[in-house]
Amino acid sequence: xxxxxxxxxxxxxxxxxxxxxxxxxxxxxxxxxxxxxxxxxxxxxxxxxxxxxxxxxxxxxxxxxxxxxxxxxxxxxxxxxxxxxxxxxxxxxxxxxxxxxxxxxxxxxxxxxxx
Amino acid sequence: xxxxxxxxxxxxxxxxxxxxxxxxxxxxxxxxxxxxxxxxxxxxxxxxxxxxxxxxxxxxxxxxxxxxxxxxxxxxxxxxxxxxxxxxxxxxxxxxxxxxxxxxxxxxxxxxxxx
Amino acid sequence: xxxxxxxxxxxxxxxxxxxxxxxxxxxxxxxxxxxxxxxxxxxxxxxxxxxxxxxxxxxxxxxxxxxxxxxxxxxxxxxxxxxxxxxxxxxxxxxxxxxxxxxxxxxxxxxxxxx
Amino acid sequence: xxxxxxxxxxxxxxxxxxxxxxxxxxxxxxxxxxxxxxxxxxxxxxxxxxxxxxxxxxxxxxxxxxxxxxxxxxxxxxxxxxxxxxxxxxxxxxxxxxxxxxxxxxxxxxxxxxx
Numbered sequence: 228x229x230x231x232x233x234x235x236x237x238x239x240x241x242x243x244x245x246x247x248x249x250x251x252x253x254x255x256x257x258x259x260x261x262x263x264x265x266x267x268x269x270x271x272x273x274x275x276x277x278x279x280x281x282x283x284x285x286x287x288x289x290x291x292x293x294x295x296x297x298x299x300x301x302x303x304x305x306x307x308x309x310x311x312x313x314x315x316x317x318x319x320x321x322x323x324x325x326x327x328x329x330x331x332x333x334x335x336x337x338x339x340x341x342x
Numbered sequence: 343x344x345x346x347x348x349x350x351x352x353x354x355x356x357x358x359x360x361x362x363x364x365x366x367x368x369x370x371x372x373x374x375x376x377x378x379x380x381x382x383x384x385x386x387x388x389x390x391x392x393x394x395x396x397x398x399x400x401x402x403x404x405x406x407x408x409x410x411x412x413x414x415x416x417x418x419x420x421x422x423x424x425x426x427x428x429x430x431x432x433x434x435x436x437x438x439x440x441x442x443x444x445x446x447x448x449x450x451x452x453x454x455x456x457x
Numbered sequence: 458x459x460x461x462x463x464x465x466x467x468x469x470x471x472x473x474x475x476x477x478x479x480x481x482x483x484x485x486x487x488x489x490x491x492x493x494x495x496x497x498x499x500x501x502x503x504x505x506x507x508x509x510x511x512x513x514x515x516x517x518x519x520x521x522x523x524x525x526x527x528x529x530x531x532x533x534x535x536x537x538x539x540x541x542x543x544x545x546x547x548x549x550x551x552x553x554x555x556x557x558x559x560x561x562x563x564x565x566x567x568x569x570x571x572x
Numbered sequence: 573x574x575x576x577x578x579x580x581x582x583x584x585x586x587x588x589x590x591x592x593x594x595x596x597x598x599x600x601x602x603x604x605x606x607x608x609x610x611x612x613x614x615x616x617x618x619x620x621x622x623x624x625x626x627x628x629x630x631x632x633x634x635x636x637x638x639x640x641x642x643x644x645x646x647x648x649x650x651x652x653x654x655x656x657x658x659x660x661x662x663x664x665x666x667x668x669x670x671x672x673x674x675x676x677x678x679x680x681x682x683x684x685x686x687x
Binding site: 256 | 598601602605
């Protein structure tokens with residue numbers, strides 16, 4: 228399955244349920260924030276070590292994977308509704324970041340690290 | 343380019359800059375929230391019609407695409423760090439949603455729509 | 458009850474439970490994002506009219522009030538942990554916004570509105 | 573200055589600029605997420621020690637205080653628009669949390685800590 232396949236599947240999913248009218252860019256962007264909030268719940272009170280431990284348990288990993296899936300679903304759906312090529316946009320951004328943060332200059336430096 | 347290619351590229355990007363130590367699950371989940379916040383800035387005060395107008399302009403569309411790219415980059419990086427197969431997780435979730443919201447039952451109903 | 462009283466109550470609440478070690482600025486900032494996500498869930502798929510209708514029902518209003526309370530609690534707790542005077546900071550910011558957006562200039566203009 | 577004073581000031585600020593029509597509950601809830609995102613930017617790549625260091629510098633503390641102020645402003649404005657008594661709601665929630673997490677039971681326990 229590719230991202231395009233997922234986008235197509237989500238398009239049909241919405242159409243089959245007559246949910247396209249809910250899937251405005253504004254609502255889908257809000258959904259992204261809701262799902263990222265649910266993801267953050269899992270790391271909210273845990274140290275890095277406790278998060279690593281959570282991930283080692285199958286239940287913990289499945290719970291986190293489900294939150295990542297939700298973020299992915301709304302991101303792909305939003306990009307599709309906006310007719311944005313997500314992978315092309317990501318590739319452009321990575322190239323821009325590479326030019327902005329040359330490896331030899333920023334290595335080991337906390338100051339110039341990308342946000 | 344596939345999602346796996348993007349994940350590999352981001353892995354090398356971080357390694358080349360010695361940034362892996364910053365890319366903890368907690369920090370990357372925070373990054374997702376930061377980037378979603380930047381995306382929301384574009385829709386914050388706009389009506390749906392104004393957002394549609396924004397998207398029709400090349401500059402507006404490029405600005406939104408860049409925010410989506412940032413969300414995508416951190417999502418793919420986080421999934422890679424956690425060793426989660428993002429597309430497999432998304433596919434599972436879509437299947438679960440399809441079972442939870444049968445098209446014939448929820449069509450036209452705002453109440454049973456997925457959150 | 459004032460904001461200061463609330464801050465003091467939250468300080469004792471955390472101390473009584475030995476939770477101060479969890480209440481790092483980073484964790485509390487994450488908590489804010491989690492709670493704002495829960496607030497956004499209530500408006501995610503609703504139109505402005507549907508939100509107005511929700512607010513008119515006692516249950517709907519209580520549910521929203523509880524989410525606002527959670528955001529308020531973590532905001533006040535975070536400001537207290539950081540030793541920031543929230544109301545003084547807000548007053549300064551309002552004054553800065555008033556200078557930045559003179560009423561006579563921005564009235565009716567969508568472009569210059571504050572973010 | 574009290575929270576009520578701040579709410580009144582924000583009400584006049586919006587009225588003077590004819591911005592009430594932008595201040596829908598949905599838009600203001602989005603604004604909260606935008607501002608929390610800006611707050612998170614400051615902690616995104618920093619360890620707890622680095623955040624403590626940031627707060628010790630007057631510039632760092634002022635920058636964080638400004639983000640907290642923005643969150644406070646939109647929270648108070650949203651509560652006012654929705655006619656929710658923020659402090660009363662927070663007080664109720666703290667009382668509910670106190671009943672839910674009795675100090676003697678949860679002390680030292682990471683499991684039962686409040687989210």
